[in-house]
Amino acid sequence: xxxxxxLLRSHASGSRAAAFLGGRRRCIAARAVQLDRESPTExxxxxxxxxxxxxxxxxxxxxxTTVFYTSVGTNDNGSPAGSDTTHGLSFADAQPGxxxxxxxxxxxxxxxxxxxxxxxxxxxQGFSSQINTMWAQTEVSMTAPIQTLVERAVEAxxxxxxxxxxxxxxxxxxxxxxxxxxxxxxxxxxxxxTLPSSLSGLASLAGLGSAGGSAGDSGPKVQExxxxxxxxxxxxxxxxxxxxxxxxxxxxxxxxxxxxYPLPWDMTSPRHRQxxxxxxxxxxxxxxxxxxxxxxxxxRGQPEPLWLExxxxxxxxxxxxxxxxxxxxxxxxSANVYEFSTEVLFFGRQDAMQRTSLLPIADYVRExxxxxxxxxxxxxxxxxxxxHTFIKDAYPDMRxxxxxxxxxxxxxxxxxxxYWRRLRAPGRFLGGVDETGTEFLQTxxxxxxxxxxxxxxxxxxxxxxxxxxxxRRRAVxxxxxxxxxxxxxxLTDSVQLGDRPAWDNTIGLFSNxxxxxxxxxxxxxxxxxxxxxxxxxxxxxLCSATKTLSFRKAVPGEAPATAPAADN
Numbered sequence: 430x431x432x433x434x435x436l437l438r439s440h441a442s443g444s445r446a447a448a449f450l451g452g453r454r455r456c457i458a459a460r461a462v463q464l465d466r467e468s469p470t471e472x473x474x475x476x477x478x479x480x481x482x483x484x485x486x487x488x489x490x491x492x493x494t495t496v497f498y499t500s501v502g503t504n505d506n507g508s509p510a511g512s513d514t515t516h517g518l519s520f521a522d523a524q525p526g527x528x529x530x531x532x533x534x535x536x537x538x539x540x541x542x543x544x545x546x547x548x549x550x551x552x553x554q555g556f557s558s559q560i561n562t563m564w565a566q567t568e569v570s571m572t573a574p575i576q577t578l579v580e581r582a583v584e585a586x587x588x589x590x591x592x593x594x595x596x597x598x599x600x601x602x603x604x605x606x607x608x609x610x611x612x613x614x615x616x617x618x619x620x621x622x623t624l625p626s627s628l629s630g631l632a633s634l635a636g637l638g639s640a641g642g643s644a645g646d647s648g649p650k651v652q653e654x655x656x657x658x659x660x661x662x663x664x665x666x667x668x669x670x671x672x673x674x675x676x677x678x679x680x681x682x683x684x685x686x687x688x689x690y691p692l693p694w695d696m697t698s699p700r701h702r703q704x705x706x707x708x709x710x711x712x713x714x715x716x717x718x719x720x721x722x723x724x725x726x727x728x729r730g731q732p733e734p735l736w737l738e739x740x741x742x743x744x745x746x747x748x749x750x751x752x753x754x755x756x757x758x759x760x761x762x763s764a765n766v767y768e769f770s771t772e773v774l775f776f777g778r779q780d781a782m783q784r785t786s787l788l789p790i791a792d793y794v795r796e797x798x799x800x801x802x803x804x805x806x807x808x809x810x811x812x813x814x815x816x817h818t819f820i821k822d823a824y825p826d827m828r829x830x831x832x833x834x835x836x837x838x839x840x841x842x843x844x845x846x847x848y849w850r851r852l853r854a855p856g857r858f859l860g861g862v863d864e865t866g867t868e869f870l871q872t873x874x875x876x877x878x879x880x881x882x883x884x885x886x887x888x889x890x891x892x893x894x895x896x897x898x899x900x901r902r903r904a905v906x907x908x909x910x911x912x913x914x915x916x917x918x919x920l921t922d923s924v925q926l927g928d929r930p931a932w933d934n935t936i937g938l939f940s941n942x943x944x945x946x947x948x949x950x951x952x953x954x955x956x957x958x959x960x961x962x963x964x965x966x967x968x969x970x971l972c973s974a975t976k977t978l979s980f981r982k983a984v985p986g987e988a989p990a991t992a993p994a995a996d997n
Contacts, residue, residue, distance in 0.1 A: 536954060537927025543956040544969035544978065547788070549680060553924075553971040556676060557931040558669050592692070593682065599696045600678045600777070607777035608667070610713060614720030614773065619656035621721050622728075655724060674778045677973045681781035690787040693780065694822040698852045712769050719755060719766045720773075726753040732943050735759060744873065746897055746946070747834060753943045758834070764841040768815045775974065782975035783816045783890055786921045787823055789968060789979035790886060793917040794824070797885075802826040804885040807911065809874045809904075810834070810892035814842025817867070818849040820888070825854055825866065830884070832870040832877070839869050875903035882913045890921040894950040901950075902958060909962040909982060918964055918980040925951045928976055 537554070540546075659666055685692055695701045702708045726732055732750045737759050750757040754770070757763065772779050794801060801824040811817050811831045820829060831846065833839050847863045859866030872878040874892060887908045893901055908918050926933055940947040955978060956966045964980040971977075 535927030535933070536925040536952060539954050540928075540956055540969050540978075543960070543966040545967065547968055547970040549785075549971045550928075550969055552676075552680075553929060553973065554927075556673075556929070558673050593686075596682050596685070596692065596696070597678070599693075600674075600781075604671070604674050604678075604777040607773050607775075608670075610716060610769075610773045611776065613713070614717050615654070615656040615659060615724065617717050618721045618724040619654045621725065622654050654728065670776045673973055674776055677778045677781050680972055681784055684784070684788060689791045690784060690819070690823045693784075694818065694849065694853055700852060702848075712766075715766050716769050716773065719770060722755055723753045723770075727942065743834065744875075744900070746895075746900065747873075749943065749945065751895055751943055758838060761837050761840065764813055764835070764837045767838070767841075768813045778973060780815070780819070782972045783921065784819055785970050785972040785975060785977045786816070786888060786890055786919050787819065788970055789917060789919050789977065790820070790823075790888070792968075793886065793979075797915075799885075800826070802828070804828070805883070806830070806886040806888065807832060807870075807877075807879065807884040809877070809887060809889040809908070811842055812838050812891075814839075814845040816890055817842060818845055821846060821849055821865070821867065822853055825857070825859065827866070828861070829867045830870050830879075831867050832872050834871065834873050836871055839871055843869055875900050875907060877907045877911050879911045881910055882916075884911050884916065885913055886917045886919070887912055888919045888921075891923075893920065893922045893953075893955070894944065894947050896950075897946050898949055898953060901953065901955075902962075905955075905959050905962045905964070909959075909964050912964075912982045914982055914984040916982045917967075918959070918982070919977060920955060920959075920980070921975060921977040923947075923951065924971065924974055924976045925953070928971055929974075 684690060691697075695703055722733075732753055733755060735748050735750060735757050737748075748757065748759075752770075754763055754767070775782070790806075794804070797804075804824075805828045806820065806824075807830045808817050808820065809832055811833050812835075814831050817829065817831045820827075831839070831842050833842065843862065846865045846867050850857070850859070850863065850865045858864045861867045862869055870878060874889065874896070889904075889908070893904075896904065912918060923939070924932070924936070926936065929936075936951050937948050959978075959980050960966065964982055967979040967981050969976065969978050
């Protein structure tokens with residue numbers, strides 16, 4: 430059974446990894462060739478070798494390297510450079526006598542050199558399941574069958590007390606609901622693509638036509654839809670996703686039972702709007718309409734042009750309509766449907782994955798000995814503020830700042846935090862906006878509108894995979910700037926190469942969802958990037974498709990932290 434205790438392990442560094450670290454390369458990843466828009470993506474990992482020494486002897490012994498990666502290049506302003514080629518290093522031509530290349534170095538191997546590894550890392554690295562079949566014809570295997578997970582749950586006596594029973598009943602129902610929404614969304618899209626043209630009016634009336642002004646645009650009919658792909662593997666796909674969800678919820682509940690954070694506040698609030706049938710029906714209808722629009726753009730590879738043009742207020746990368754969603758980050762409609770859509774994408778386990786970010790915060794608060802009321806936290810790119818409400822529920826007295834670049838998403842975040850206070854802290858005057866104890870800040874991650882050393886904790890969830898590498902570097906520097914000495918940085922995002930070995934050959938498929946920087950992200954060495962900004966790697970956690978990395982900002986005069994010791 431997973432535990433949230435701080436049992437940590439690390440791997441001893443090998444000579445090749447040490448040579449790599451000496452090279453100070455931030456990104457290992459590398460060449461991803463999409464064989465066909467509707468077929469699996471073959472990911473070929475860049476292999477890294479140390480550059481030849483300047484000495485004559487070393488130069489004779491070390492051959493030259495071949496330089497190539499494939500990912501999205503960027504200009505200085507973070508916009509796409511119009512080419513898929515950036516630089517990396519390969520062992521391809523570096524072997525004496527043209528011998529076979531060594532195994533590539535993956536991000537997970539580099540993480541093991543720098544971070545203490547939470548037990549969840551070993552668990553998920555050994556958990557074998559496949560990325561879903563919505564976008565490619567992939568074989569789905571149940572190498573981690575539900576039966577094994579059910580047996581583990583029985584051994585852990587998950588139904589042995591009322592709290593555990595309530596947790597599992599809630600999350601089982603929640604997962605079932607979002608699975609049904611996923612099915613409804615892909616089926617509605619399937620109908621919109623396959624209904625005879627004589628029934629196009631009916632499709633429009635049913636909400637299967639236009640959404641956001643472009644979902645129902647005329648265009649060629651597709652030969653295969655996500656629904657047809659999923660239905661061909663329905664049983665295995667459902668079992669695979671369910672196994673992933675059960676393991677995620679088990680980890681989440683272990684953390685709750687260990688006292689790292691409370692039960693989800695929306696679960697324990699009977700008056701929460703999620704229990705209102707009318708609210709649920711309205712959200713569901715809105716999601717299905719957006720799902721049809723999004724999937725129609727996806728299968729055609731045609732993102733919707735952003736309705737807002739000519740503004741220099743936002744960096745160019747930010748105006749991409751990620752996920753093919755309607756209006757990108759630039760409408761209230763987008764903000765209102767976003768968190769519902771992402772929970773559907775993960776079959777209801779997104780909240781549990783994000784709550785892993787609370788583990789390093791809990792450790793930091795405990796180890797610092799400070800009262801939460803004396804600490805100040807900044808969440809960067811908070812989006813709709815849903816995760817921020819879990820931070821507030823765990824630390825209602827902590828002063829927090831919820832930031833995002835989109836005013837529409839910040840407005841939604843304000844609504845969510847205000848709603849949290851109404852249900853969880855009624856009558857309490859916590860300061861900040863709406864007496865929530867929270868302030869709201871419109872700012873970019875790479876240019877944070879805050880003074881130096883103004884926060885004890887900086888949290889950033891699900892942002893870096895949507896940033897060009899140059900912008901990631903600037904954002905990390907900004908995090909280090911606004912952190913106080915001794916402060917904590919928590920970075921949470923998608924897993925990367927080597928974190929889930931069973932996914933390594935297909936993880937790049939998510940880039941096909943209009944995520945131009947995702948392939949470069951999954952191979953980006955965030956540990957080295959943060960070290961260069963003056964942050965010390967601390968602990969790594971995994972939870973299903975999500976990884977969390979924590980860093981500390983050194984206190985002047987303190988000895989630099991050493992690499993974690995390996996287990997004996």
